[in-house]
Amino acid sequence: MAVVTLDDIKKARKKIENTAIKTDLDWSRTFSKMSGNEVYLKLENLQRTGSFKIRGAYNKISNLTEDERKNGVVAASAGNHAQGVALAATQMGIKSTIVMPEGAPIGKINATQGYGADVILSGESYDEAHAEEERFAEEHGATIVPAFNDLDVIAGQGTIGLEILEDLPDVDVVITPVGGGGLLSGVAIALKESNPNIEVIGVEAANAACMAESMKQGCLANLDKVDTIADGIAVKCPGEITYKIISEYVDHIVTVEEEEIAHAISLLMERAKLIVEGAGATTLAAVLNDKINIQGKKIAIVLSGGNIDLDMISTIIDRGMIKAGRRISFETSLFDKPGALRDLLDVISKTGANVISVAHDRLAPNIALKHAQVQVALETKNEKHVKEITETLKRNNYLIKRIQ
Known part of the structure; x- marks a missing residue:
């Protein structure tokens, strides 16, 4: 039953x-x-x-007695439940306090305050925030609005x-x-x-x-x-x-x-x-x-x-773009001379890839003298296109190490 x-x-x-x-x-x-x-x-x-949290929070708060409403509500949450309780209480003219862990995202803190709640930051985890919630309820007579077990x-x-x-x-x-x-x-x-x-x-x-x-x-x-x-x-x-x-x-x-x-x-x-x-x-x-x-x-x-x-x-x-073969990053070594980077980019342009970024470093301690390390990120079409690009670079004597 x-x-x-x-x-x-x-x-x-x-x-x-x-x-x-x-x-x-x-x-x-x-x-x-x-x-x-x-x-x-x-x-x-x-x-x-x-x-969906507004549904349960509003129903819970709407069933409070008049005395319970006067003492307000409190909830421990760093996310959706916090915002649901805050809005529900504000809609009914009831004071709400939300206890969040100290590391809660600023955006969620601001959103909860924007819905009308007072926010207390306490502890490093939800469990510590929950302990503060219970202490606050005991001290102020506030009603706890549970996240699910109610x-x-x-x-x-x-x-x-x-x-x-x-x-x-x-x-x-x-x-x-x-x-x-x-x-x-x-x-x-x-x-x-x-x-x-x-x-x-x-x-x-x-x-x-x-x-x-x-x-x-x-x-x-x-x-x-x-x-x-x-x-x-x-x-x-x-x-x-x-x-x-x-x-x-x-x-x-x-x-x-x-x-x-x-x-x-x-x-x-x-x-x-x-x-x-x-x-x-x-x-x-x-x-x-x-x-x-x-x-x-x-x-x-x-x-x-x-x-x-x-x-x-x-x-x-x-990560999704990389897994789908729509983005690739690699590094290679070039002779440190005028035109070397241009030649590399010319080869890449002929493959139809779009250059997202280029990092050119001639001073790294692991780079041989008269060489430069180059990291390139490319926008690509699919895995087949990625394979074509890597094969083209190898045919043009570029030794590449794929980063992503």
């Missing part, structure tokens, strides 16, 4: 309807063709605050399931990311209590697979460490409530690797024109990397958030 009911989720939807938007469920021609299924994208990356939060996240059913009543499979389990728990209840035949699947990063490990052990598992670009689901231990719900309602938990997540982020940018964070991209990664053995089904995948650091996007783009 679920500790959160379908009726709870329906009530939550009415409470949040003026704050959390109903996000689109878009059919993707590209990903349908790539996977052999009918793929629909649930665009929670376009939700207010950039993730009935009202779960019910709020479950409203995504109701929206999917409205837009795609004959959906066969719904796939969501899972970290602590609040999103997957709520969506699973909404779907299974409406239609038990719908398959519900959760996806974790392999480097933070606390729910998969818990399911394997048959009890809550606490990981020693997590290390993933999917920071929104980088959780060491799932919630007790969410674990019980997922054990009862969810069909499968699968995991995806870091490179698979990064590639999914890149594909969503290039092919769907969508900015999606690591946690949100795990669902597409699972579908495109055969983690789920389904064909010819109508699949709704939840893109849970779009709050990704610009530096991370830049790194993923660069």
Whole structure:
């Protein structure tokens, strides 16, 4: 028997309807063709605050008593939950305090403050921030808004399931990311209590697979460490409530690797024109990397958030370009004489490659006298083009060492 009911989720939807938007469920021609299924994208990356978290936060805070509202709310988070709590509390005129680790990105601190919260920086990790959250709640009488292990939060996240059913009543499979389990728990209840035949699947990063490990052990598992670009689901231990719900309602938990997540982020940018964070991209990664053995089904995948650091996007783009053969960097040695660099660039220009950068160094201690070391970065078409370039350089007596 679920500790959160379908009726709870329906009530939550009415409470949040003026704050959390109903996000689109878009059919993707590209990903349908790539996977052999009918793929629909649930665009929670376009939700207010950039993730689904506003749903559960608003539902939780809306159910506080008058006395609880007067004392305010507090939450520990360095990401999406922080912004969801901040906006939800501000919408209801309630004071909010967010405890973030001291190393939290400036952009996320500013965004949380922009939504109206007071921010306290405490500790080097989430666990230390959580300890400060509990101390603050005890001292000020503030109500803690948990990130996932809470009935009202779960019910709020479950409203995504109701929206999917409205837009795609004959959906066969719904796939969501899972970290602590609040999103997957709520969506699973909404779907299974409406239609038990719908398959519900959760996806974790392999480097933070606390729910998969818990399911394997048959009890809550606490990981020693997590290390993933999917920071929104980088959780060491799932919630007790969410674990019980997922054990009862969810069909499968699968995991995806870091490179698979990064590639999914890149594909969503290039092919769907969508900015999606690591946690949100795990669902597409699972579908495109055969983690789920389904064909010819109508699949709704939840893109849970779009709050990704610009530096991370830049790194993923660069690595994706290199893997696709659309960028190459190499170094070679030239005689240190006038025209030597020009001759090299002339050879490169005839291959049709575009020069991105050139670094010419004649003073490095490892370079022979009367020589210069040159590093060149090129924009290329594909791996075949890269091979043609390297062969052309070798035919022209350039000894090259590929850097990337």
